[in-house]
Amino acid sequence: MDTGRSSQLTERVRRMPASSNSGILPLEVLFDVLVRLPAKELCRLRIVCQPWQSLTSDPLFMKTHVARHRETFFLASFKDDETHIHIMDFAGNVIKQIGIPAGHKVLCTRLDLVCVATNKNSCHVLNPVTGDVYNLPKSPAEEHTYHVNLRKPFTSFAFGHVASTGEYKVLRMFNRPGFTDLGIPQLCEVITVKGGTGQARWRGKQSREFFVECQKANSGVVVNGVVYFLIDSVYDSMIIGGDGAGIHPDFICSFDLEVEEWREDIQGPISRNFVYDMDFPDEYIAIWDQLSLAELKGYLVLVYHQSYRSSTIDLWYLIDYETRTWIKQYSIQIESFVPVRECKVKPLLVLDDGRIVVWLGSTGLLLIYDPRTSTFAEVEMRRLSEVGLYTGSVLSL
Template sequence: MASLRPSSPPTSRARRAPAGSSSGVLPPDVLFDVFLRLAAKELCRLRAVCHSWRCLTTDPLFITAHVARHPGPLFLAKLRDNTAQICIVDLSGNVVKRIPVPEGCHHHHLLCTRLNLACLATDLNKCHVLNPATGAVYTLPEGPAVEHVNRVNLRHPNTFFALGRVTSTGEYKVLRMFNRWAPGHDGKQLFEAFTINGGSARHAQWRGRQGHDLITEALSGVVVDGVVYFLMDKVYGRSFYTGISPDHIVSFDLGTEEWRRDLQGPISRNIDSKKVLRTIRNQLTLVELKGFLVISYYHQLVMDLWFLMDFETGLWVKEYSIQTESIVRRPSYAEPLLVLDDGRLVIYLPAMGRLLICDPGSNTFSEVEVRHLDAVAMYSGSLLSLQEGDMV
């Protein structure tokens, strides 16, 4: 099986056409410059013209230069009326590539990642990692880590998965949580780590890791720079007073595979009323924007976005305050997904399956023309790197 790890493009090679290529009438350097001006979608079609054009447009050096010239975002999307494919969508809503979903994964959730890999998983302990560039699929083992063999009910596993990349090593790792908390369920949450190395997973195993003392809300999990962050479960807010604030955050470092110290969010610092504190848990969401951990606080039809500027000092800065009455009236329906270079925000509305672009200066919204979305993620790879799937 092909490796899931994408090949690293060269960084110090002089610009040139691939060895042995023939560019016809145009010199290689001229053809290189002409092709750099074209959109990736058009270049993918031009590859069929001749062998030399295909060699040029698939060369890692050219792909790196093209990405720098055309930095527009790409999204991975599952559409509600098409469970058999993952679509790659641009900011205009155009579906530029369709990639087959692995057999047996049509009803898996597409996790909201920001990688050149896609992760498909279920609550019932199924998880597959897909490399859209090569089509390689990594099926993660369902068996628990040795440490947890007698502590997991595999008939009702109730799992959560998170996929992230460790910056220092370039490794892709998956965090799995067994025993997601639910009413009437008092089992301790169990955590395991797994490294994606490519190839077969036949002999690979999960590694049991120490759990956290507090009950985390699995669905609040977000990965930022190789660290998985969680909010506390709503059970704390239902208690009269536990001493745990609703914006209390715990984090698991995928690199060290250990829990970091807890973090206090910015919302509870400005609210004195315990009664109010107990009601705001449903108004908080963790997201990643511009490489920062962000806590979104929805109140009185306003969505405040607080950026964590320094983990060690716990410094939070409110960078956006967006009026949302024209698009949504419930906090769970608005999820900030991306900050564009010009400061506009891409916002996902899960319940409606819509993708919007917000201009914070004028507080206006425009819709990305894409069919009803079931799930969406960011794709950090290049369209030119994609070998699998059908070009639209």
């Protein structure tokens, strides 16, 4: 450990008596030894003595440990307990339990903060380390105060981090007031999450001509500070002829949280390669319900869960936004692994050895798929109602 880093350790740690470390290792050497251990082992070693607890709780130690290990944990709520969320390791061990308001769902994020929301305009951001709860205001942006969309608000939220500024932002989308009111623009607002409640207000942003997918509550996927949505399924009856001609089920909209603007829409790879069969029109319409979005290894992924002629899950990676380049990285056969009625298949994470963690939303199962053997293994835990990923340091919990 260099002297520069040693000098950054807090006074509380540096002033530990030499005898408190049993006289075996200097503080600098102890730092370098302990920082190599995984978080689970360090949590156990903290009870050895007070100096070890002080050292492993030091902000510099925790920052160094997170940078070295890059551990990821599940952020889960269970079907039999929707008033708590749990930070868990991959073995199903609960590291911390956090209470949440009744009726709120965990947004599928990959951050060190937690966002829970309902589709009825309630959203909270939680800090698992400090216990702080940021209650976002329900009142709209000033310019939207008297808008018709707010009479019966049906909302969708997305929570993301802007790396360039370090800010956390929430995007709120209001659905149309009625199912057929397509002529009314969709309201869009952004708020910056600050260090407490009541310190920020929603900011109205550019409205969209076509509605994004708010029917599936909290369906936005955030990749590198950009929120992606699928086009709303209300257009499924208009794709062939009519006012909605040219709208495809894999039409993807994106909102840049840094500049707080909508980007140019993109077409996914499914409709490009799909041959419309007049004898099977429902097969094309059904694609709306077979598509979802995910984030894997820093890429936007379009998940195509085919169920008409084959039982497969294709994972298409958006390799380059500017050139609209998609590559099908995986095609997973699922006949004997996924229940027939399962309609919500979401890949969560690609492990270091290439295996893929997959959540089945309808049944609540968590599976790990091994592409080398084309097999699934079930993760033994209670049925999940929602699941995301937590990237913060468990040492600070």
